[in-house]
Amino acid sequence: MTSRPLQNPDNPTNSTFTAVDVVLDTAYQHIDAAEWKKLFSVAKKSKVKEFIADMFAGKHINFSEDRPALHSALRNLPKSPVFLDGIDVMPAIADVWRRIDALCNKWVGVTDVIHIGIGGSDFGPRLAIEALAHVPGIESRGMRMHFLANIDTAELARILDRAQPNSTRVIIVSKSFTTLETTMNAKAVVNWLKDNDCTKGQITNSLFAVTANVPAAKEFGIEEDNIYPFWDWVGGRYSVWSAVGLPIALQYGFKTFEEFLAGAHAMDLHFKNAPLEENLPVIMALALLHQQQKQGITAYAAIPYADALDAFPKWLQQLDMESNGKSVDRNGKPVKYSSPVVFGSTGSNAQHSYFQLLHQGPDIIPIDFIAVRKPMSERPEAIAHHRILLANCLAQAQALAHGKTADNPNHVYPGNRPSNLLLLPELNAFYLGALLALYENRAATLGALWNINSFDQPGVEYGKVLAKPIEKALVSGSDPIQANDDIDAVTAARINLLNS
Template sequence: MQFTRCDRTAAWGELQAHFDASGRALDLRQAFAADPARFETLSQSAPHVFADLSKNLADARTEALLQDLARECGLEAHRDAMFAGEHINTTEDRAVLHTLLRRPASAPPPPGPLAQPFADVQATLDAMLAFAERIRADHTITDVVNIGIGGSDLGPQMVVLALAEFAAPGKRFHFVSNVDGHELAGVLRGLAPEHTLFLIASKTFTTAETMANAQSAKRWFEQSGSVDVARHFAALTTNVAAAKAFGIDTTFGFWDWVGGRYSLWSAIGLPIALAIGAEGFRRLLAGAHAMDEHFRTAPLARNLPVRLGLLDVWYRNFHRFTTRSIAPYHSALKRLPAYLQQLEMESNGKRVDLDGQPLAAGTSPVLWGEPGTNGQHAYFQMLHQGTDVTPLEFIAVRDAAHDLPGHHPKLLANALAQAQALMVGKTDAGGHKDFPGNRPSTFFVFEALTPESLGAFLALYEHRVFTSGALWGINSFDQWGVELGKVLARDIEPRLASGDVAGLDASTAGLLALLRPPK
């Protein structure tokens, strides 16, 4: 597959010239005054999501040049290779097939080598959803505790919270990820063993934090006098033998072509299915699949994930913006910023290209945020008047899921006003009340927060990250950066007991001595 890194293309030079000539100095207020159709031109509907891109520091010429860049890099071929099951995860020699998890059973089977994986996906999905329905109907199970970390925690937790309006009553959901025992202990204090189902989510059943928490949960369960581990524990893993040795009979597996941060669509999504049911889970998949098809088939100029990914390259490499803030104006999306952090920063936080060569251009920005209106009273001061420009992304939902009068109009008015204020600013001769304006934002709108709209938005973000990573020429599907600390922790843990500091640097040795419990 032919692929060219973005900074080695002719289009890159054209973009730099465009940036120097007019892109750097683009003023949004002047742009709207000069083009009454700017909103219509730079906004777009995609499956279940509307996006207003008109308040971004780009114009039609910018978008055209970015699309030229995408073509010269070979983005479309790279996208097609992913959907075809080619091993685009080169450092691990794996296919990248999380989109296959969302393909509906009613769709024609994919051709060639994907037919068997598709059949396996459907069989596992059917079994998982059947189990979920049995547990949902079992009124003796009142609490579900998901024990996992990273993608085995962030995705399921975020979706369960986001779709709480669709959850069946009578069950509470808890998520334990941190190896800090305070988290697990706090959850266990409120549980009755005979009414609790534990889900152990680890592909290999060896993840250090997850297995430490799993062993402690099992010990707590058995010390209460309970003996039926097989009934109260299930595993989301491919290591059936290890789960069996733990005492677990019920396991649901997934495949090495499912990266952790793309795994909520797989058996890792069992907590979601337990919360919103089999039909709700299939609706979540359907929304994602609709966005997959949009990404796969829409021309670049009207392909929303592509347009967003290209804008990310424009901001990161030409404007040199190093962060992006996420502001969901819906309290149910409170964990969305954390989920998107992993999705983008673990995927694109790389410093070498596919050939292992150092990159000349920056990659992933830092993602951060909080739900509005809370964020307004925390860090929007910096967004409006700080020395750094931070692109902001608003997410608003037209229809409320509650009937409390007056709240939703206030919420939506705040979202609209903040986006407007960032752009238009305000002049103050004294300086302290001066808002420079011309600060960019993107505004996403859902008609309602549903399984379909959430599924579509998450898939939109996945493909957006794919787009920017493809242009940078990096592998967005490995995460070697998390490994070194794990290796060193295995060496340091026994030293905390023994006090042995031989071979350690002075700082680590000194800190270890301070952290050892007193004799």
């Protein structure tokens, strides 16, 4: 776990940092030595180092909910003590690991697993399952893993058309076990099992839950032995390391799940212990802050040059924008900066989509280019194809950084478009875990720099509250709906349109 401090950004050999064999190259950020010095001073004034220590120590840094943010404990494989209000949380976490390992050895003859959850209960495990499916030679247990998140029955129908009811297992994932989309989809799947003549005993044995609300899961009809807990000090978007990641172990074996946790833990140790000037999550956070302050950027793109990471930008959108999309700081004062808009998709596909805007649009949009040294297949064409893939990645970064002059204005590239290059040695469970933890820790660092709480999401709730009276009005059929305290005139008109 080594890193090299940046001394002269104009010299590309001094712009690279390494942690857990993941390389970060900031050469195209166009940040000179004096600017880096100022940025690290900002980090020190913002007490980033103290914030990191408090996070790992279990301090209640989620001040609005009076909770710690201890997701790092979920990947603490050495089981070194982690205290929450004087109580070591590691024995309870280790017990969940033991139960997950035991369950992996019990499931024989299962053809389909339906994982029901939305948001943080969906993005992480879905990303991991899809990414690891591309690892050459990875051992899969043969079962089909289905992810059901959307309340739109199109997704439900597609899954149920494929699954075999008598050999299906259902995992219902909800921290509160009250999430509307999840509970409605779970009830629909249970009805499907009943409609396909599954007995009450078969259904009971098929249902599993991952939740912080064990009583609600029991009330739903899930046996206590089939309930896997996680805790209120784990935010949903940080929960893939908990039993929420159960599909990873079930699909690829508990050892693969451990490797996933180990990669994240290794990145945590780097984040916790490395000096700010050599700390990958901190450097990435400061580079983004710099682009906000100097260029006024309001968006950035994450472009993984690896088809296996197709779901990564969706996971990252929730991580960054739900964590740091805030209008007030920790003191209730309006913020100057918070999360930019995050978007992205896989390269080189993205080059044929929106890269025209990135190169010649009026807005400057930084990019994180993510590349993998080794090809993700064992096809005879793999080396040649991968060489072209990497060439495209490097070429796009160079073109964006330097631009191009021409007599024809239509052919001018302004340049000065900042980017990072993240280079993974290969894509497997370990490095996937390290990559996700790197971005989690960067999000936390940005929260510290912006003086906002990265671990609550009050804005998510308001729309859910408004949806309830609207849904009741839609149930009323063709009766005219009038504007009232819960429904404004525009929405009332739209309800009447739908009911007509």
